[in-house]
Amino acid sequence: MDELEFRRRIMSDPKERSSEIVDAIKADNANSKFAEDALELDAHIAKAMAVDVPEDLVDRILFNQTSYSEYNVVRPSFARRAMATAASVAFVFGLLVGQVNWGNILVPPxxxxxxxxxxxxxxxxxxxxxxxxxxxPSSQISAKMMPFDHKLGTHFPYHVYYLNHCGFGSENALHMVFQGEKGKVTLFLTSMPTKQAVDFVQQGMAGIVEPMGNASLILVGEEGENVAKIAENIANIIKPMS
Structure with a gap:
């Protein structure tokens, strides 16, 4: 189960603990923290929405209706007060939502x-x-590239450990992990366009962004990995569908 599917299922049911969910929680501290935050938020919402009904509710409603029909005097009815209470609950819920660290839930801006x-x-x-x-295998890589209008023109020259689709900012991406010269390299192929090649070094990792038509090829490896050379090798074998 990938990260996006795990978070979607936890958001839809914070209490779900199927075998897949439990395995994902055990495998990743970030998943465990996300599941705990979702349960805590669910508990806050349940507590905020737990409004007790007064025992004399029926009598008070009947009294208000009678008073209005006999004297035509407008009084704040219990229903209106209940609506005001509900509005307050909604406001509290909004505050609770504001306190959640949505940075762990939402993709970057x-x-x-x-x-x-x-x-x-x-x-x-x-x-x-x-x-x-x-x-x-290379055949599976080509199949995963199809939604991005690209395919492999020949055999992929590196051992591939992992292949899937994922969310990438506001777009989707092909997500691949393969063996580079110094360590594992992560590749993203996304429909998010870029105008020019960009090299970057962050948090002990080196990367490159290469424009590829209306798509972008991104490589991220350990610092010292020659990602530019790998990008050149890969860019030569990735072809547009048409």
């Missing part, structure tokens, strides 16, 4: 650079994908 998004994605998923070796 739209103005974040492609490099920033890539680095955060690699850091967040490193504990999970670091233990996987799917030995992915």
């Amino acid at each position: 739209a103005q974040a650079s492609i490099a920033d998004i890539a680095i955060k994605h690699v850091m967040d998923e490193k504990p999970f994908v670091g233990r996987i070796d799917e030995n992915v």
Whole structure:
């Protein structure tokens, strides 16, 4: 189960603890923290919405209706007070939502650079994908590239440990982890465009963003990895569909 699917299921049901969810929580501290935050928020909401009904509710409603029909005097009815209480509950709920660290739930803001998004994605998923070796064949890589209007023109020259689709900022991306010269390298192919090639070094990692038509190819490896050379090798074998 990838990070996006895990978070979607926890947000829809914070109390779900299927075998897949439990495994994902055990495998990643970030997943465990996310599940705890979701449960805490769910408990706050339940507490805020727990409004006790007065025992004399029926009598008070009947009294208000009678008073209005006999004297045509406008009084604040219990229903109006209940609506006011509900509005207060909604306001409290809004405050609770404001206190949640949504940075762990939402993708980075739209103005974040492609490099920033890539680095955060690699850091967040490193504990999970670091233990996987799917030995992915080139045919499967081409199939995963199809939604981005690209395919492999020949055999992929590196051992691929992991391959999937993922959320990438406001777009989707192909997410691949393969063996570089010094260590594992993460590749993203996304429909988020870029105008020019960009090299970057952040948090002990080196990366490059390469424009590829209306898409972008992003590589992130350990600092010292020659990602520019790897990007050149890969860019030569990735072809547009048409």
